[in-house]
Amino acid sequence: xxxxxxxxxxxxxxxxxxxxxxxxxxxxxxxxxxxxxxxxxxxxxxxxxxxxxxxxxxxxxxxxxxxxxxxxxxxxxxxxxxxxxxxxxxxxxxxxxxxxxxxxxxxxxxxxxxxxxxxxxxxxxxxxxxxxxxxxxxxxxxxxxxxxxxxxxxxxxxxxxxxxxxxxxxxxxxxxxxxxxxxxxxxxxxxxxxxxxxxxxxxxxxxxxxxxxxxxxxxxxxxxxxxxxxxxxxxxxxxxxxxxxxxxxxxxxxxxxxx
Amino acid sequence: xxxxxxxxxxxxxxxxxxxxxxxxxxxxxxxxxxxxxxxxxxxxxxxxxxxxxxxxxxxxxxxxxxxxxxxxxxxxxxxxxxxxxxxxxxxxxxxxxxxxxxxxxxxxxxxxxxxxxxxxxxxxxxxxxxxxxxxxxxxxxxxxxxxxxxxxxxxxxxxxxxxxxxxxxxxxxxxxxxxxxxxxxxxxxxxxxxxxxxxxxxxxxxxxxxxxxxxxxxxxxxxxxxxxxxxxxxxxxxxxxxxxxxxxxxxxxxxxxxxxxxxxxxxxxxxxxxxxxxxxxxxxxxxxxxxxxxxxxxxxxxxxxxxxxxxxxxxxxxxxxxxxxxxxxxxxxxxxxxxxxxxxxxxxxxxxxxxxxxxxxxxxxxxxxxxxxxx
Numbered sequence: 032x033x034x035x036x037x038x039x040x041x042x043x044x045x046x047x048x049x050x051x052x053x054x055x056x057x058x059x060x061x062x063x064x065x066x067x068x069x070x071x072x073x074x075x076x077x078x079x080x081x082x083x084x085x086x087x088x089x090x091x092x093x094x095x096x097x098x099x100x101x102x103x104x105x106x107x108x109x110x111x112x113x114x115x116x117x118x119x120x121x122x123x124x125x126x127x128x129x130x131x132x133x134x135x136x137x138x139x140x141x142x143x144x145x146x147x148x149x150x151x152x153x154x155x156x157x158x159x160x161x162x163x164x165x166x167x168x169x170x171x172x173x174x175x176x177x178x179x180x181x182x183x184x185x186x187x188x189x190x191x192x193x194x195x196x197x198x199x200x201x202x203x204x205x206x207x208x209x210x211x212x213x214x215x216x217x218x219x220x221x222x223x224x225x226x227x228x229x230x231x232x233x234x235x236x237x238x239x240x241x242x243x244x245x246x247x248x249x250x251x252x253x254x255x256x257x258x259x260x261x262x263x264x265x266x267x268x269x270x271x272x273x274x275x276x277x278x279x280x281x282x283x284x285x286x287x288x289x290x
Numbered sequence: 291x292x293x294x295x296x297x298x299x300x301x302x303x304x305x306x307x308x309x310x311x312x313x314x315x316x317x318x319x320x321x322x323x324x325x326x327x328x329x330x331x332x333x334x335x336x337x338x339x340x341x342x343x344x345x346x347x348x349x350x351x352x353x354x355x356x357x358x359x360x361x362x363x364x365x366x367x368x369x370x371x372x373x374x375x376x377x378x379x380x381x382x383x384x385x386x387x388x389x390x391x392x393x394x395x396x397x398x399x400x401x402x403x404x405x406x407x408x409x410x411x412x413x414x415x416x417x418x419x420x421x422x423x424x425x426x427x428x429x430x431x432x433x434x435x436x437x438x439x440x441x442x443x444x445x446x447x448x449x450x451x452x453x454x455x456x457x458x459x460x461x462x463x464x465x466x467x468x469x470x471x472x473x474x475x476x477x478x479x480x481x482x483x484x485x486x487x488x489x490x491x492x493x494x495x496x497x498x499x500x501x502x503x504x505x506x507x508x509x510x511x512x513x514x515x516x517x518x519x520x521x522x523x524x525x526x527x528x529x530x531x532x533x534x535x536x537x538x539x540x541x542x543x544x545x546x547x548x549x550x551x552x553x554x555x556x557x558x559x560x561x562x563x564x565x566x567x568x569x570x571x572x573x574x575x576x577x578x579x580x581x582x583x584x585x586x587x588x589x590x591x592x593x594x595x596x597x598x599x600x601x602x603x604x605x606x607x608x609x610x611x612x613x614x615x616x617x618x619x620x621x622x623x624x625x626x627x628x629x630x631x632x633x634x635x636x637x638x639x640x641x642x643x644x645x646x647x648x649x650x651x652x653x654x655x656x657x658x659x660x661x662x663x664x665x
Binding site: 038039042043046068069072073076079080098100101102103104110113114116118122131132134135144145146148149150151152154165171178181182183185186187188190191194212215216238239242243245246249253275278279280283284 | 445
């Protein structure tokens with residue numbers, strides 16, 4: 032069979048989720064054409080999907096030996112290094128991608144994410160903005176950029192990027208949570224609570240949203256107590272228990288002040 | 291696939307058949323979208339790519355939902371060497387017909403290597419975009435001043451353990467853990483604020499109880515770079531003494547810690563209900579695990595730094611650094627450590643912990659660890 036037919040069939044099996052058949056086709060293709068980068072890269076991805084990460088790693092390394100400018104293989108090598116927990120080697124691969132292709136959104140994204148993990152927000156913003164400008168259709172690029180801005184208290188930028196995240200992926204609960212904190216820290220408690228309730232609608236078991244809401248209601252309860260309004264406080268602690276039934280503070284103070 | 295192979299393949303005229311079957315005559319008279327697409331296909335076969343591009347654009351104008359025409363347009367652009375436009379056209383085909391293997395494959399083939407990006411049209415900024423730009427301009431000097439992969443701490447959340455009805459451990463002479471931890475936290479906040487390099491937040495500022503879950507929520511609320519929980523140790527054996535530092539780690543340092551880890555892992559599952567389907571590589575999950583691992587490693591470094599400072603500065607024996615899966619540490623989305631600064635259950639150490647001078651030494655040791663300890 033012709034190598035191009037094998038590749039087409041392999042790609043078709045891949046998209047249909049028939050990974051073993053796809054692997055067989057691409058293996059046959061690289062036997063006929065050992066320099067075929069696309070077939071090797073497909074094999075790498077398929078191995079990764081089958082959780083054969085060592086095999087995937089070797090395949091992507093082979094592609095880079097065939098052509099050191101194959102940014103797709105370099106990207107996956109970088110990702111697999113991160114999977115191994117190897118920050119330096121992963122970082123090196125993403126930097127190499129940027130040297131080859133200064134417009135590569137994925138390379139910028141991973142570099143920005145790494146700087147975010149190191150809490151070097153200035154660098155994270157620099158790279159994530161480049162990722163966003165190269166490809167604005169990735170919700171997680173906007174989300175990570177929002178996080179970096181948020182970490183620097185640049186809340187207008189953070190809010191804008193959280194909103195852009197949600198425009199692309201309305202169920203991005205972490206972005207909703209971030210918007211909630213911006214509102215909360217500005218004193219907009221009701222608006223924050225409304226945001227976190229949206230998360231509960233998307234995923235009733237979202238622990239972040241549950242704990243955020245519980246904290247907000249507990250804070251409101253304490254503020255009511257300070258204003259000598261125990262009935263109001265009690266109503267807030269009851270709300271705490273509706274979202275977080277084991278909340279020790281609400282259980283204790285309700286028992287104490289309801290008595 | 292190299293270019294020679296690709297062109298040979300193009301020459302074979304492999305087409306997305308579903309588009310062909312779905313394409314209907316949208317105009318009863320004159321040339322239809324189908325006619326234009328067919329003409330475009332023939333022009334591609336004759337390698338007259340510019341003409342093919344023009345007629346295929348017309349086909350798409352008449353029938354924007356023809357994946358066949360979009361796919362052919364991608365081939366025409368590719369033939370013209372306009373790779374970015376080719377990718378955009380193939381993406382158009384895949385959007386209409388996700389089962390269009392050929393167009394999907396072409397996107398992957400082309401994007402394996404660098405391609406020039408098409409310019410995007412600009413639109414006027416929204417009010418929030420204007421505000422964001424002004425904010426960024428005001429921050430520009432700050433944004434350009436930093437570099438490197440070393441972990442950076444600009445915000446710390448200090449968590450005085452216990453509070454309110456939960457007094458924590460109580461010493462033989464009546465000293466309460468909750469009072470010592472609050473005093474230490476307040477001293478730390480004062481000192482850190484004086485230095486001005488790091489912003490400091492407390493999880494509680496008075497004698498009231500806040501649950502464990504709220505404490506890490508506060509660290510997340512302030513986007514903290516480091517979470518430090520302060521506790522005072524206690525043991526039924528009144529001879530037990532010394533200070534130690536804990537951090538959250540994958541590797542539990544005892545059987546009990548392993549049991550707690552198993553429980554916490556079960557809890558974590560609820561956080562990610564939509565993740566993990568077979569045959570799907572979740573990049574964000576890889577990044578999440580990588581980030582957590584980095585934070586745990588960083589927590590270990592902070593723990594060792596603080597413990598070294600304690601060894602040098604405190605009148606307590608060093609009991610070393612330990613790892614365990616404390617709930618209060620695990621849910622924090624940043625490096626987090628838990629300090630046990632002495633045993634309140636020990637007569638001598640309780641007496642020491644009452645002294646302002648000792649509390650100041652603890653405070654200074656933590657600050658030195660924060661500001662200077664990690665190079």
